[in-house]
Amino acid sequence: MEKSKVYYTSFRTTFQENLPQKLKRLIKTAGMLEQIDFQNKYAAIKIHFGELGNLSFLRPNYAKVVVDLVKDQGGKPFLTDCNTLYVGSRKNALDHLETAYENGFSPFSTGCHVLIADGLKGTDELLVPIDGEYIKEAKIGRAVMDADIFISLNHFKGHESTGFGGALKNIGMGCGSRAGKMEMHNSGKPHVIESLCIGCRACYKNCAHSAITFEERIAYINHNRCVGCGRCIGVCPVDAVESDFDEANDILNYKIAEYTQAVLKDRPHFHISLVMDVSPYCDCHAENDIPIIPDVGMFASFDPVALDVACADAANKQPVMAGSILEKHGSHHHDHFKDTHPDTNWKSSVEHAVKIGLGNSEYELITI
Template identity: 75%
Template sequence: MEKSKVYYTNMKATFQENLPQKLKRLIKTAGIGEIDFENKYTAIKMHFGEPGNLAFLRPNYAAVVVNTVKELGGRPFLTDCNTLYVGGRKNALDHLDSAYQNGFSPFSTGCHVLIADGLKGTDEVEVPIEGEYVRNAKIGRAVMDADIFITLSHFKGHESTGFGGALKNIGMGCGSRAGKMEMHSAGKPYVEVENCIGCGNCIRVCAHDAPKITDRKAFIDHDKCVGCGRCIGVCPKDAVCPPNDESNDILNKKIAEYSLAVVKGRPHFHISLVIDVSPNCDCHSENDIPIVPDVGMFASFDPVALDRACADAVNRQPVMAGSQLDDMPHTHHDHFINSAPETNWKVCLEHAEKIGLGTQEYELVEI
């Protein structure tokens, strides 16, 4: 397969060009203008940051992408799907509050925010895919309704996948609650009975008669449960929990397959900023010291090549003193595996390449 081009620029600014202007020059040089945006709905997928986390990308960067799409005739919106875990982005109302709290509003970015899988994380489209693990990817409806798909990713470490980049932003990020269940879990949801109040919301939402209430406490019949996760979204006490029992390697492969389901058959373009490289996901309500210094901004039509180029760039950096990575034994020549030893990020890229999503072979074009 021919090498994919990945465009890169560092984080240096001048009196003549600030960082937002430099990002715009990067994505235009990388070829975003080759896409026909005229009057097309354009989903810009990003992570708005869990409240309390300060490593997420500033809305200023989102505004650059939004304004560029508008200049090219497109109709952009910022989007993400609700989370599987309990936090500030579990439903669309809390998710929007979190986005606004972190500065993502029509006034700061120039477009609206749409939570792609609806109020409770159940507004989804099933996308058929002949994957090794996935047959019908469950994707947030607004993502699939878009004509064009763009990612703006904060490239950082991740405790389960090694790092979170373009593919993590696409695959896991675009999954509905049922999709996230499928990727994270080999099993079915369960009830923490000490938190259950026996309200019956889980019974009313289930189409398979799996939840039951005994002595005012719910339990889930796993013989009937199909693992859709709807009960998780409606529980007012967060008593229904996902098992999160899938192996990290299979999780990575499922993310690759979900990513293919999202991008196949329509124009897509990908941007990653390798800055504030925290050891864990922006889903955390905190962020630790970056594990390496800021690297730069990257863009490509190929999300696999983009992730590989960003990972290689991070692994060329020195370790930040006092970081989680600095505290870990350096048993590998790999910052991500040293930081999270139970992970292997290469599995995701190898599987993505295998299923035809892109290539790990890239030509780095510095501007």
């Protein structure tokens, strides 16, 4: 198979070219405007608006670059995401829109409207048959599937379940309706290590399914109610919650790849990833920790798989940031994301994506 082209530029600027201008040049050089006909077409630009309190999400200025390029070509762009499975500031369309606006993603700052793809309560979905190994019928937010063209604008960062969050995570998990997210998460159920639990109730406050109870200040998880979203794992301050199954995170990655296939098939698509503010956790958290590595640069490709691999390879060449979680954990696997979250395996998502024909793990990096 011929290597996929991934285009890259650093965050270095000059007096003649700032970062938005450099991103514009990257996108144009990568061929998005030449290879996709935007005239009178609806273009979904999938982005993460960031949980309230999180400050590592992409600035809306970057979204405006993509929006303006699409509009210049006669297209009709909109920014979009789907509601979350967990309790937070983006669990329904009203809260989600308020969060997006508060974080700067308004029509006035970005030049286009924001549509929450799966509707008011996360139930406005389209069933997309794919007959995959793990998913037979993906549940995707309707507005995403109604678009003629799909563009992903990704903040590349660490993730407690998938190793990192890049293009595949932003597309597959991000475009799933609430029921779709539940389907992707339900392969493994977490449990509480009683000797570590301090009874802080952070897990209880963040469980959207009333699956957590307390006995003598120790948390217990009812697996009949638990959907396996892993939110309790992420919010526990003492790592007292862990997954029951070693294979759960791999299966989650496989399902994300198949959901990504459902989103992208049979229509033009393009992908942009910014490797900056590489926080150890997802932007779904209501906080962001010290980045685990320095900022790397901006990447773009028609192949989301090659894009993720190129970003991971570039990130793994970076030094560890002093004072970060990664420095605390130490280097054992020669992989910054595996070292940050030892129970994850980001390569499983890539391998399955290649297996199902979603993209290519071999890439040619073109620096501009």
